[in-house]
Amino acid sequence: xxxKIIRKTKISEWAYIxxxxxxxxxxxxxxxxxxxLLNMDLNEIIRYLEETEYxxxxxxxxxxxxxxxxxxxxxxxxxxxxYTKLINISKGLPRELIVLYLRKWDFWNIKxxxxxxxxxxxxxxxxxxxxPAGELDxxxxxxxxxxxxxxxxxxxxxxxxxxxxLEKLLHGAKLSEVExxxxxFYYTSIASLSAESLDTKYFIDFIRMEIDxxxxxxxxxxKREGVPADEIMSRIVPYGYQLIEDEARKLAAMDLEELxxxxxxxxxxDDLREAIATHPMSKVENALMGVWAQRTIRKSNYYPLSVxxxxxxxxxxxxxxDNLRLIARGKASGMDVEEIKEQLVIV
Numbered sequence: 001x002x003x004k005i006i007r008k009t010k011i012s013e014w015a016y017i018x019x020x021x022x023x024x025x026x027x028x029x030x031x032x033x034x035x036x037l038l039n040m041d042l043n044e045i046i047r048y049l050e051e052t053e054y055x056x057x058x059x060x061x062x063x064x065x066x067x068x069x070x071x072x073x074x075x076x077x078x079x080x081x082x083y084t085k086l087i088n089i090s091k092g093l094p095r096e097l098i099v100l101y102l103r104k105w106d107f108w109n110i111k112x113x114x115x116x117x118x119x120x121x122x123x124x125x126x127x128x129x130x131x132p133a134g135e136l137d138x139x140x141x142x143x144x145x146x147x148x149x150x151x152x153x154x155x156x157x158x159x160x161x162x163x164x165x166l167e168k169l170l171h172g173a174k175l176s177e178v179e180x181x182x183x184x185f186y187y188t189s190i191a192s193l194s195a196e197s198l199d200t201k202y203f204i205d206f207i208r209m210e211i212d213x214x215x216x217x218x219x220x221x222x223k224r225e226g227v228p229a230d231e232i233m234s235r236i237v238p239y240g241y242q243l244i245e246d247e248a249r250k251l252a253a254m255d256l257e258e259l260x261x262x263x264x265x266x267x268x269x270d271d272l273r274e275a276i277a278t279h280p281m282s283k284v285e286n287a288l289m290g291v292w293a294q295r296t297i298r299k300s301n302y303y304p305l306s307v308x309x310x311x312x313x314x315x316x317x318x319x320x321x322d323n324l325r326l327i328a329r330g331k332a333s334g335m336d337v338e339e340i341k342e343q344l345v346i347v
Contacts, residue, residue: 191239
């Protein structure tokens with residue numbers, strides 16, 4: 001379990017990491033560039049990426065991969081290296097908070113490996129989705145990929161506090177339910193911490209806002225599928241920012257029309273009223289991600305010497321990688337440009 005974070009930090013520690021992040025942020029691809037990328041073919045996108053921060057990964061992997069495979073692997077590797085760099089250039093409490101947040105990628109990787117194995121994807125296909133930025137390093141993740149069965153993968157986590165969750169897969173539990181429980185374990189372990197200083201309060205509030213996003217996506221998705229309220233509540237993550245368990249229970253009991261009206265009271269509804277009620281779930285999820293990123297950016301401007309600018313950058317970097325991957329996959333599969341454009345998260 002994660003112990004309490006009670007140590008305070010020096011202003012100089014935040015000043016250093018925030019200054020470094022400011023430089024890194026300038027290297028993000030400007031949102032205006034997406035219009036150009038949407039008009040490129042796959043090879044042109046690769047050449048474009050070679051002129052950006054992704055050059056090292058493209059050049060390094062080009063001998064082994066090409067086309068969409070090259071882009072997939074290069075984007076994941078760059079994201080992993082970016083997050084690892086944040087750990088390496090920070091110290092003290094800033095480093096501790098960054099490491100805590102990046103543990104989410106451990107669960108991302110575990111879920112992708114298990115899902116890939118269950119559905120018969122090749123190790124290379126699964127590896128392209130992995131981001132070794134948490135405690136589980138690349139070598140360990142590759143050792144998981146080398147295992148033949150889900151039983152063997154679950155066995156690798158004996159002694160870990162979340163092993164009992166993974167074991168449910170061996171007794172007939174649905175993969176989606178186990179994935180939700182892993183998310184709940186991760187978020188609860190952080191959001192239940194006591195904020196002993198302003199530094200940790202900003203961080204925990206950020207996590208709790210992410211929980212709100214996770215919960216409202218779960219509620220809307222399952223309500224659209226006609227899932228009963230009790231089952232919806234079993235998927236809800238506690239310790240939300242506004243969407244605490246009692247609030248979630250009220251929403252889960254409503255019909256969809258009532259639910260959409262009730263959402264007017266929550267922070268994440270800004271500019272999303274029409275989208276939440278009428279758009280496909282993928283667009284709703286992207287819109288929520290955009291609102292959350294914008295909210296974090298605005299708050300980071302008010303508290304520049306805190307963890308918030310670092311978290312805002314991490315969100316923006318993730319959004320950039322997701323957007324680039326979406327554009328590349330859309331072009332590779334012949335999707336209409338306007339259809340791809342509607343799926344992008346523009347912040």
